[in-house]
Amino acid sequence: MTGGDGDVGYAANSKIQGKAIVMSRPLLRSAVEQAHAWLSSRPGTMVVADLGCSSGPNTLAVVSMVLDALAGRCQQPPVHVQFFLNDLHGNDFNLVFRSLELFDQVVGKDKGDAPLPPYYIAGLPGSFYTRLFPDRCVHLFHSSYCLMIRSKVPEELASGAILNEGNVYIWEATPPSVVKAYQEQFRQDFSLFLELRHAELVAGGQMVVTFLGRKNKDVLRGEMSYLWGLLSKSLQSLVQQGRVEKEKMESFNLPLYAPSVDEVEAVIESGGLFDVDHVELFETNWDPEDDDTDSDVVLDGAQSGVNVAKGMRAVLAPLLTHHFGDGILDDLFQMYARNVAKHLEKVKTKYAVILLSLKARRAEN
Ligand SMILES: C[S@@+](CC[C@H](N)C(=O)[O-])C[C@H]1O[C@@H](n2cnc3c(N)ncnc32)[C@H](O)[C@@H]1O
Numbered sequence: 001m002t003g004g005d006g007d008v009g010y011a012a013n014s015k016i017q018g019k020a021i022v023m024s025r026p027l028l029r030s031a032v033e034q035a036h037a038w039l040s041s042r043p044g045t046m047v048v049a050d051l052g053c054s055s056g057p058n059t060l061a062v063v064s065m066v067l068d069a070l071a072g073r074c075q076q077p078p079v080h081v082q083f084f085l086n087d088l089h090g091n092d093f094n095l096v097f098r099s100l101e102l103f104d105q106v107v108g109k110d111k112g113d114a115p116l117p118p119y120y121i122a123g124l125p126g127s128f129y130t131r132l133f134p135d136r137c138v139h140l141f142h143s144s145y146c147l148m149i150r151s152k153v154p155e156e157l158a159s160g161a162i163l164n165e166g167n168v169y170i171w172e173a174t175p176p177s178v179v180k181a182y183q184e185q186f187r188q189d190f191s192l193f194l195e196l197r198h199a200e201l202v203a204g205g206q207m208v209v210t211f212l213g214r215k216n217k218d219v220l221r222g223e224m225s226y227l228w229g230l231l232s233k234s235l236q237s238l239v240q241q242g243r244v245e246k247e248k249m250e251s252f253n254l255p256l257y258a259p260s261v262d263e264v265e266a267v268i269e270s271g272g273l274f275d276v277d278h279v280e281l282f283e284t285n286w287d288p289e290d291d292d293t294d295s296d297v298v299l300d301g302a303q304s305g306v307n308v309a310k311g312m313r314a315v316l317a318p319l320l321t322h323h324f325g326d327g328i329l330d331d332l333f334q335m336y337a338r339n340v341a342k343h344l345e346k347v348k349t350k351y352a353v354i355l356l357s358l359k360a361r362r363a364e365n
Pocket residue numbers: 001014017018021051052053054055058059086087088091126127128129143144145146149151315
């Protein structure tokens with residue numbers, strides 16, 4: 001993600017992800033209430049971790065939602081809450097820390113007879129594909145818009161042993177070997193994630209997560225495939241113009257995979273570590289400014305294209321700059337905005353977001 005609070009940063013361009021956090025609110029509230037009830041027989045500190053917290057308004061929205069769910073409940077039993085905000089080492093934690101003073105002032109206001117519990121917030125750098133906590137000490141994990149991100153590009157693809165026909169993600173011409181490599185990477189990453197979190201959770205501990213998934217059963221035409229297919233098309237135009245070397249383009253693949261609900265459930269079931277309390281797939285428009293989920297008409301395609309491109313740039317700029325340098329970003333995303341506009345005028349494709357609530361299976365501590 002692009003750090004900082006400027007115009008092109010993630011903080012200013014994370015409205016789409018914010019919508020998923022709002023959608024997860026009821027499940028998060030219920031998970032907090034259950035964790036609170038759990039503590040009634042074992043008084044102690046409630047430990048809550050947000051994995052892949054990034055920096056910006058969404059980071060503290062999660063903290064605020066947990067505190068809201070506890071407002072007025074902190075006497076019975078008395079509970080202190082320890083938050084850990086986790087992300088990769090390169091995350092702009094400074095931006096998060098700088099906003100905490102204002103957050104403390106705002107969040108504590110006007111709670112009247114529903115006071116908030118004492119809370120403490122710490123940053124926790126590290127990959128959620130590694131252990132982050134000691135055994136059995138976390139009551140609740142939350143993670144939003146992260147688990148479609150793979151720990152790496154599948155090895156065969158990264159090494160060039162298999163090629164993706166000029167695509168940066170799975171798309172119509174993607175060979176079966178590439179699809180299989182992405183699916184296997186997802187299976188490995190997600191089962192590892194479940195094992196790690198299970199070891200860190202207390203008995204009955206919970207996870208509420210959202211991430212990009214796939215509604216379309218056809219893996220070659222998933223909703224995210226369209227999004228990245230249009231990026232591939234834009235990069236291919238730069239190759240044709242001689243701005244990007246063909247080999248450079250062919251060696252660029254996104255470390256992402258958007259699974260179907262069936263694929264997610266299969267991994268959870270084969271691990272046998274969690275019970276699924278709730279699973280659903282909901283849709284949001286690609287354009288963060290378009291809240292009309294009932295209509296299949298895009299009113300201003302050009303503006304929607306620009307809005308989508310801004311959000312994608314905030315997410316992908318560091319990865320693209322690392323591979324191609326920063327000389328192509330402006331042209332690439334202008335072209336991408338036009339390609340998205342043309343696509344949306346034909347079909348209003350939406351993000352498919354999986355919302356999942358899990359409870360750790362285990363004998364009592
Ligand atoms: C799309 S952002 C979502 C951020 C935030 N949760 C939100 O809803 O706005 C994905 C975040 O996941 C982080 N991330 C990706 N892979 C990670 C990993 N293996 N461990 C920890 N964080 C990771 C990224 O750095 C980024 O901040």
